[in-house]
Each structure stands twice: as structure tokens, then as C-alpha cells.
Amino acid sequence: MSETGNRMTVQSRHALKQYSEYKPTGLATYDRVPAHWQMVRLKYVARINMGQSPDSGDCNLDGDGLPFLQGNGEFGSTHPAPNMFCTNLRKLARAGDLLLSVRAPVGQLNEADQDYGIGRGLCAIAPKQAAIRKRFLWHLLHVACPELHRVAVGSTYDAVSVEQISGLPCLIPPDREQERITSFLDRVTGKIDALMAKKERLIALLEEKRVALINRGVTCGLNPTVPMKDSGISWLGQIPAHWAVAPVYSRYEVQLGKMLDTAKITGQHLAPYLRNVDVQWDRVNVEDLPEMDFSESDRKRCLLRLGDLLVCEGGEVGRAAVWKGDLPECYYQKAIHRLRPYKGCDEPRFMFYVLYNAAQLGVFVAEGNPNTIDHLTAEKLRAHRFAFPPVPEQQAIVSHLDRRSQA
Numbered sequence: 001m002s003e004t005g006n007r008m009t010v011q012s013r014h015a016l017k018q019y020s021e022y023k024p025t026g027l028a029t030y031d032r033v034p035a036h037w038q039m040v041r042l043k044y045v046a047r048i049n050m051g052q053s054p055d056s057g058d059c060n061l062d063g064d065g066l067p068f069l070q071g072n073g074e075f076g077s078t079h080p081a082p083n084m085f086c087t088n089l090r091k092l093a094r095a096g097d098l099l100l101s102v103r104a105p106v107g108q109l110n111e112a113d114q115d116y117g118i119g120r121g122l123c124a125i126a127p128k129q130a131a132i133r134k135r136f137l138w139h140l141l142h143v144a145c146p147e148l149h150r151v152a153v154g155s156t157y158d159a160v161s162v163e164q165i166s167g168l169p170c171l172i173p174p175d176r177e178q179e180r181i182t183s184f185l186d187r188v189t190g191k192i193d194a195l196m197a198k199k200e201r202l203i204a205l206l207e208e209k210r211v212a213l214i215n216r217g218v219t220c221g222l223n224p225t226v227p228m229k230d231s232g233i234s235w236l237g238q239i240p241a242h243w244a245v246a247p248v249y250s251r252y253e254v255q256l257g258k259m260l261d262t263a264k265i266t267g268q269h270l271a272p273y274l275r276n277v278d279v280q281w282d283r284v285n286v287e288d289l290p291e292m293d294f295s296e297s298d299r300k301r302c303l304l305r306l307g308d309l310l311v312c313e314g315g316e317v318g319r320a321a322v323w324k325g326d327l328p329e330c331y332y333q334k335a336i337h338r339l340r341p342y343k344g345c346d347e348p349r350f351m352f353y354v355l356y357n358a359a360q361l362g363v364f365v366a367e368g369n370p371n372t373i374d375h376l377t378a379e380k381l382r383a384h385r386f387a388f389p390p391v392p393e394q395q396a397i398v399s400h401l402d403r404r405s406q407a
Contacts, residue, residue, distance in 0.1 A: 046137060067116050095112055253341075284323060304325075311336065320352050322348050
């Protein structure tokens with residue numbers, strides 16, 4: 001049983017009331033529950049309203065219409081922040097509705113502090129009258145979120161469907177018990193949230209320091225007295241005079257991975273491959289990787305080598321990590337770019353820090369319709385221009401940043 005699931009069953013059982021009889025659920029999320037509790041699907045106790053993208057002509061940034069939430073990256077504060085305003089909206093969340101992100105990332109919760117239009121990254125959930133208390137439903141959805149992570153699918157970004165959300169299992173105690181459990185959980189989690197807020201603030205301050213350290217390293221180097229010159233790139237500013245400014249294609253081979261083909265999950269040469277979600281900042285997941293058949297030509301083109309730099313094409317565009325050879329044979333999907341320096345040219349880990357700095361500065365944010373998922377195509381990546389010091393200096397900067405940014 002998950003730690004969150006324990007909060008709903010063990011804590012309510014031991015801290016609130018010791019029940020005399022329990023029953024098994026047959027679910028991974030909950031092992032057993034009080035025998036008199038009901039177990040139903042979410043659709044029977046709540047209204048579920050999936051979001052929909054508005055027409056681009058109905059949207060603006062001038063405050064005309066209803067605030068619109070797409071769902072990506074809008075859950076970092078107490079209340080969600082609208083990214084634009086829209087008229088003629090077809091899908092709405094009413095004040096007090098619970099907002100659940102259904103893609104990139106899946107399973108984050110918030111509460112609508114006013115009426116909003118909602119896009120395809122969100123759904124609005126409201127309890128049906130007298131079926132379940134809203135605050136109890138809030139805690140219950142936190143318990144159910146691990147199930148959403150388990151069933152979420154996607155190549156560029158994970159997502160869940162309305163059917164998967166509607167089918168979430170819900171445990172329903174009698175109304176009086178819902179009230180007591182909610183009161184207890186609000187009190188306990190309130191204390192935990194306060195401690196987490198302090199910890200998150202400390203982490204944010206450390207991250208700000210790390211971002212500033214990396215920015216200085218990859219734009220100014222380690223010598224504060226070196227002569228500087230204008231890079232000719234507005235976001236980059238001045239750089240050491242002896243550094244080169246060049247497009248990625250002149251320093252690195254950029255290669256997209258193999259297109260996902262569900263028909264090739266069997267074959268003569270099954271091998272593990274990386275998805276977009278497996279590449280996080282400075283970390284590559286190699287656990288429980290899916291497999292696909294790779295032809296001889298695919299193997300030559302997509303086999304990873306020690307030191308390859310993996311860059312996400314979609315999702316959090318530009319997110320990167322260096323392949324450390326954790327598996328003897330591994331490939332990668334089309335949602336990932338592989339950057340491999342030309343012979344004798346450049347240090348991939350320096351390029352990792354360059355991309356991290358660029359991403360923090362918003363260099364890869366796509367222009368155009370804010371409803372679309374950003375993509376960093378191979379053509380765009382190859383054309384991006386960055387500053388490159390000589391290779392020995394790249395290695396010295398990497399050593400310095402590795403040591404200082406991990407401290």
C-alpha cells in the first residue's frame with residue numbers, strides 16, 4: 001500500500017477509530033478497508049468535466065473574457081495562474097471545483113478560486129450532491145493519483161483519459177466519518193505542508209544559487225579578468241573574447257531516435273529504448289524500460305554510446321542528460337535528440353550545462369499558440385547558436401560546475 005494510501009486507512013483506523021472488521025479491496029492502492037465502507041468508481045460520486053482547447057481567435061492576453069488554464073506548469077502556488085483570457089469557452093471549471101491535471105504532469109491537484117475556462121491539460125471535478133464531501137474527495141484524489149501515474153501513457157508526454165479518471169476507485173465512509181477523517185487529515189497535513197513550504201523555499205534559494213553559478217560558468221568562464229566581447233546574441237550578452245559563437249550543427253551531430261512502432265514490440269532484435277520521460281535533468285532512468293525491435297540500420301543509427309548527450313524534443317523542451325553507459329545496449333525514441341560531438345571537438349557535459357542555462361532563460365519556449373505543446377525540432381536545435389570556449393577550458397568549467405553545483 002502506498003504511503004498516501006496509509007494516510008487514508010491506517011491513520012483513520014488507529015488515530016480516529018479502531019474498526020472491528022475489515023474487507024480486502026483487490027486493489028493495489030488499498031489493501032483492506034473498514035467493512036462498512038462503500039467502494040465505487042469516481043464517476044458515481046462526482047461530476048467530471050474534461051477541458052477543451054478554445055479557438056485561437058477567441059483568446060487574448062488583455063483580460064477580455066474568462067481566465068483560461070491549460071494545465072501545464074500552472075500548479076506551483078496556492079491558486080492556479082491563468083495564462084490567457086478567452087471568450088466563447090465550451091469547457092468551464094466553476095469556483096470551488098477541484099482541478100486535476102491530466103497530462104504533463106499527471107495527477108496534480110488544485111482548487112478553482114473562481115470560474116475558469118479549462119484546456120485539454122485539465123479536468124474539473126465536483127462532488128455530486130450528498131454523495132461525498134468535497135474536502136474528503138480532495139484527500140481521496142490524492143490517494144488515487146498513484147493509480148493515474150500507473151495507467152498514464154504517451155511518447156512525448158504522459159496523459160490519462162476521461163475513462164481512466166471516471167474509473168478511479170473511491171472509498172466512501174458514512175458522512176459523519178468523512179467529516180471526522182477530513183478534520184484529522186486537514187490538521188495533520190497542514191503541519192506537514194508548513195514544514196514542506198519551509199523546505200521548498202530553502203531548495204528554491206539553493207537552486208537560484210546553482211542557476212546563477214551555471215550561467216556565469218557557461219557565459220563568462222572561470223577567469224573574471226579575461227577580455228570580453230559582444231556575442232551578437234541578445235539573451236547571451238557578452239562572452240570572453242577568445243570564445244567562439246557557433247550553431248550546434250557545426251559542433252555536434254544531431255540525430256532523432258526511432259519512431260515508436262507498436263507493431264514491433266516483438267521481433268528478431270528486441271532491445272530497451274529511452275522515452276522522453278526517461279530523460280530528466282542530469283539523470284537517465286534505465287529501470288523497466290520498454291523494448292522494441294531494431295533493424296540493423298536502426299541499430300547503427302540509434303545505438304547510444306558513452307558520452308552521448310540526450311535532449312528532449314518535447315515536454316520540457318531542451319531537458320538533457322549525458323548517457324553514462326548504464327546498459328550495455330540501449331537505444332532511444334524519436335522524442336529525443338542525440339547530440340554527439342564531432343571527433344576531437346567539444347565536451348558533451350559542457351553542452352549539457354549550456355542547454356540547462358538556455359532552458360532556464362526560456363530560450364527554447366516556442367512562439368505561437370500557447371495551447372500547443374512546445375517542440376524543439378532537429379532543425380531548430382541545429383540552428384541554435386551558443387558560445388564555445390576551447391575544449392580544455394570546457395573541461396575545466398565542467399569540473400568546477402560539477403564540484404560547486406553539487407555542494
